[in-house]
Amino acid sequence: MEKYYIGIDVGGTNVRMGLVDEKNNILFEEKHKSQPIAHKLDEVVKDFVNKYKNDYHIVAISMGFPGLVDQETRAVIDTPNIRALEGNYLMKLEQELNIPIILGNDVNYLLMYDAEYFNINPKQSVLGFYLGTGFGNAIRIKDELYQGDNGAAGEIGHVPQYLNGINYNDKQSDLESYVSGFKLVEIHKKHFNQTPFERLFIDHFDSKEIQDYLHLLGFYIAAEITILDIATIILGGGVIMSEQFPREYLEKIVKRNLHAKVTVDKLKFYYAESQANSGILGATIYAKNYLSKNQK
Template sequence: MDGDKIILGMDIGGTNMRFGLIDKDCRLSAFTIKKTRLILDCSDPVLTLAGCVKDYCREHLGSRLPDAVALGFPSAIDRSRRIVCSTPNIKGLGDNLPVADIMERELGVPTYINRDVNFLLFYDTYFHGLPSHATVLGFYVGTGFGNAVSVDGKLLLGKNGVAAELGHIPVLGKDTPCGCGNRGCVEYYASGLGLERIQAHSFPHTPVGRLFKEHGDALELLEYIDWLSIPIATEINIFDPDYIVLGGGVLQMEAFPQKLLEKRILEHTRKPYPAANLSVLYSSPHQENGVIGAGIYALRRLADPSYC
């Protein structure tokens, strides 16, 4: 590829939307954060998003356009990586939106979309220097319970493109409606939203960000760790991975019991293997990770259009 390639990477979350420019060496510049609702809570969110991207490019690139745009959504994305199928945790984004086609038409450059957790896993694989042939599982606990799977350097997509939706496996005996439309999903309990429900019910006078600092031994929070550990261990038992990566805002909270989570995961992981030599890594606690991961993905797509 040409040495001066510039990618506009975006990480679109339920609260914040992050922008940045990434070069061929994965260096980031012009990192910017905007409130998601100010852009997407409107009658035509994709066109509004395209306008926001144009404004950003004019400010930081002048008359030049980026060589590609890559957007990560907390969404189910179709197999072609062109359509945002559903986004339960962002109000305003509808279903079956042809985001890539609209953005390409409006911007005039290749546009790639994917799940935000896939971009996080791209970044973490790069950051930790993991070998391309490795099987890597990423678990990201933020607003929801995100999961990404990479086998031999390629994302596991599935027939329809929606593989690795670990947060939406059903839990026996639970019937609570989930934002995805199903009932009894593990994400309802094992997520940032689940933690907020615990706070509202049991610790209303403690900010969510201080729950583990002030109430780390409380039964409700110990059970929460189990809610996280069981689906993680289940996927480990299925894939026998080379590495797992744990991340997301919840796991980066003050006094979050990382060692207890690891202990619970190992308790539920099959013996002797994969438990005996499980390699546990943590995602770096930086807001720009998903943006850089988006850039890495776009650079790969430009080099190999068949890569998904």
């Protein structure tokens, strides 16, 4: 009997759901605005699954969230941008539908999709950096996503930085407060509001604000590459994929701040194409891998 999957990408703006076959073809899909349905996500998912479960052998529901989740309890623990998503409602939903629910981080799912899209060897380690509204990061070591002891690995946007000095008495400002889409909007509004936003990197490339932004981004990418010794890099997200973004310049910053020459020589950058359904397909790919490892 052919197997089918429900892939769900729970984003800050939209929730996208799809019924996907074994060959990663999306047969049916829906899109909802995230905020209005966040408090009743389980009901929306249930309605979608019930449309198809009698006609298709659905073996898993895979959901990617913009935050911290717990696969063991099926709890959505921390989604800072949409608190209404948090809670312990998914275990009950799993029991009602009698279909396994697999949870993960949305950026991890993007990495799974992009690595397959670029035909990167499944046994090869990969780092993904996604700079959009925030700054997300995913880590695949060989063929395993590394998610840490508590599922919070890769939160590069929340590591401390000290561009404007060190705060000795309180929590240090994090990287996302200086390198993110919302920071870029702030820079534009505060310093360059007479320039069209889509020309910010072009017309003000030499400014301190833009150079600080690019160098901080490059430094932290180089730091992770150095720590993990992984030379296959996927870059994506709305900021990096915009036409104005200086990709080659970022690569130069990263390369000149790496310690090992062998890493520089082997370094390869891939740029993720923006596709609305990549989260759905990434969720499906993750579900297949998860089931193959946990149902033996």
